[in-house]
Amino acid sequence: MAEYVIIGGGVYGSGVAYWLSQNGADVRLLEAKRIGNGASAGPGRRGTRANGRDLRELPLVRLAHEIWPTLHEHLEVPQFFERTGHLLLIEREQDIALCEARALLQNQYGTETHVLGAGQVHEMEPGLSQNIIGALHCPLDGASDHTAVTEAFANAARRAGAEISENTVAQRLEINGGRVDAVVTSNGERIEVGKRLFILANAGVNALVCDRVSLPIWSRTFQVLLTKPMQSKPFKHLMGHASRTLALKSEPDNRIMISGGLPGVWNAETERGTALEASISANLADAISVYPDLAAAEIEVADADHLESSAIDNIPIIDRVSGVDNALYAAGWCGHGWAIAPPLTQMLVEWALTDTRPALLAPFSQDRFGAVN
Ligand SMILES: Cc1cc2nc3c(=O)[nH]c(=O)nc-3n(C[C@H](O)[C@H](O)[C@H](O)COP(=O)(O)OP(=O)(O)OC[C@H]3O[C@@H](n4cnc5c(N)ncnc54)[C@H](O)[C@@H]3O)c2cc1C
Structure with a gap:
């Protein structure tokens, strides 16, 4: 009992x-x-991100931004959170207005957010492809070791x-x-x-x-790719993309985590997931088109072993x-x-x-x- x-x-x-x-x-x-x-x-690590979230979760993210930086002190362990800021990259003119609306909403919910032009985003992350014309920037976002x-x-x-x-x-x-x-x-x-x-x-x-x-819920796996360590940390920010299924994280050991939500296939008997070759290639191609230096990256891990539940809305x-x-x-x-x-x-x-x-x-x-x- x-x-x-x-x-x-x-x-x-x-x-x-x-x-x-x-x-x-x-x-x-x-x-x-x-x-x-x-x-x-x-x-890899998990993103602690306001950018792009459903508006009903935004009040929770505002609180999360306050708690994450000192949570390790309560738990008496070394720091596990890194405040990197998040850039939601914009590659198409038609996504700028949407990002402006997102910035307005996130600021109204108390989460500082800016829309950056091409000059500002390339100054912050010099290795980005010239195709990137702007970004939605949330400086309080970061990543933690889940x-x-x-x-x-x-x-x-x-x-x-x-x-x-x-x-x-x-x-x-x-x-x-x-x-x-x-x-x-x-x-x-x-x-x-x-x-x-x-x-x-x-x-x-x-x-x-x-x-x-x-309940209108079901379970699925998400593919995560992890590269071998790069020679140096290629970028600082957590990055997402306004029109590609792509998320990029720079890990502390200079590995790059490439993800974004492409599905893997789950085997209920073995309780293991498999990443699909076509999705691995597609995720890597998107990553290289956004960050050309990743053409030199070698994929070390392709994981789809972690089941997540999804709800219909x-x-x-x-x-x-x-x-x-x-x-x-x-x-x-x-x-x-x-x-x-x-x-x-x-x-x-x-x-x-x-x-x-x-x-x-x-x-x-x-x-x-x-x-x-
Ligand atoms: C690849 C991937 C990337 C993600 N990236 C992000 C991100 O960047 N940012 C973000 O905010 N979120 C992200 N998420 C989502 C986030 O990680 C999950 O929403 C969160 O970890 C869920 O936590 P949980 O404790 O509910 O579930 P889980 O961590 O799945 O824990 C549930 C536990 O319940 C146990 N269990 C199940 N059935 C039983 C039973 N009958 N009896 C006893 N135990 C049982 C399981 O073994 C499991 O350990 C990501 C998820 C995945 C899979």
């Missing part, structure tokens, strides 16, 4: 375990494999007294009279839920809640399980869940402790889809 039971040991489960245990709560976290196994793991952060949350939660059980699959929920009484694991252990259950299993959420609610679903008073779930991050995890995990804990949904979470309610069972 634990007061608070958490299913999932990614950044969300580990973060909630940490903030809860800081409040002196009795916490048990169940992770099917190991801490930092799903979307919160894998090569594996280090997830492990740091879990380790700090352990130090504060949380029990973390790896290799423990939550198989089903025992629900009686509108509350979850217990979680039953695949090895038959029955773990009683004293107060609240958090279902933070990302791609595993649907299987646990589908008896109660049908491109923002997460964060709510109580229908008809179950003491169970909260969150899923459907759509490849954007990392940056907002620090404030969101705090809000999930606030919701559990006060029994009141924080106002900033209202847009992520399942009610937005109308009648769900």
Whole structure:
């Protein structure tokens, strides 16, 4: 028995375990494999980015920008966040007006954002192709080491007294009279839920809640390429692109992470993903067309092993399980869940402790889809 039971040991489960245990709560976290196994793991780093985000997530990003630079101090580990700034590169005249509208919106939500002309962007990143005619610049954006952060949350939660059980699959929920009484694991252990259950299993959420609610979410993998180290760091900023499926990050060891959201193929039996040759070539070709020096880069890793859940309207679903008073779930991050995890995990804990949904979470309610069972 634990007061608070958490299913999932990614950044969300580990973060909630940490903030809860800081409040002196009795916490048990169940992770099917190991801490930092799903979307919160894998090569490279994750972007903490306001640029291009759905407007309903912008208030969360403003808070995230405040928390990320000092989060490592709370977790008592070396710095894992780098404030690089983000450039959303513009290559087509027709994208300038859209970026101007984005800048207006992001500034209104309290996140400093500028539209740069060609001269300014080439001065900031001299190696960019001359095809780049401008950029949307968000100076507060950056990148963090996702594996280090997830492990740091879990380790700090352990130090504060949380029990973390790896290799423990939550198989089903025992629900009686509108509350979850217990979680039953695949090895038959029955773990009683004293107060609240958090279902933070990302791609595993649907299987646990589908008896109660049908959610318009599904799971997919994203391809990540990592080059061998370049001779020097070719660029400083985190970069995205207004019209290509492309994201570029310069890693601390001069490797380049090339991604952006091209899908891999998932094998449900082996629970492994495969990057597609055509997508690898397409991603690399886009990277070279934006940053010509990458023609010399050699791809060392092509990874598609980390399953992420997506929601039909491109923002997460964060709510109580229908008809179950003491169970909260969150899923459907759509490849954007990392940056907002620090404030969101705090809000999930606030919701559990006060029994009141924080106002900033209202847009992520399942009610937005109308009648769900
Ligand atoms: C390649 C890639 C790049 C990304 N880039 C960015 C980015 O740049 N910026 C950004 O903001 N976001 C990004 N994201 C998204 C972000 O990483 C995710 O949204 C976030 O990590 C989700 O965290 P999570 O804890 O919900 O899920 P996960 O990290 O997937 O953790 C869920 C855990 O639950 C466990 N689990 C599942 N079912 C069960 C069960 N029945 N019992 C027990 N445990 C279970 C799994 O083993 C897993 O460890 C990216 C995602 C991917 C895959």
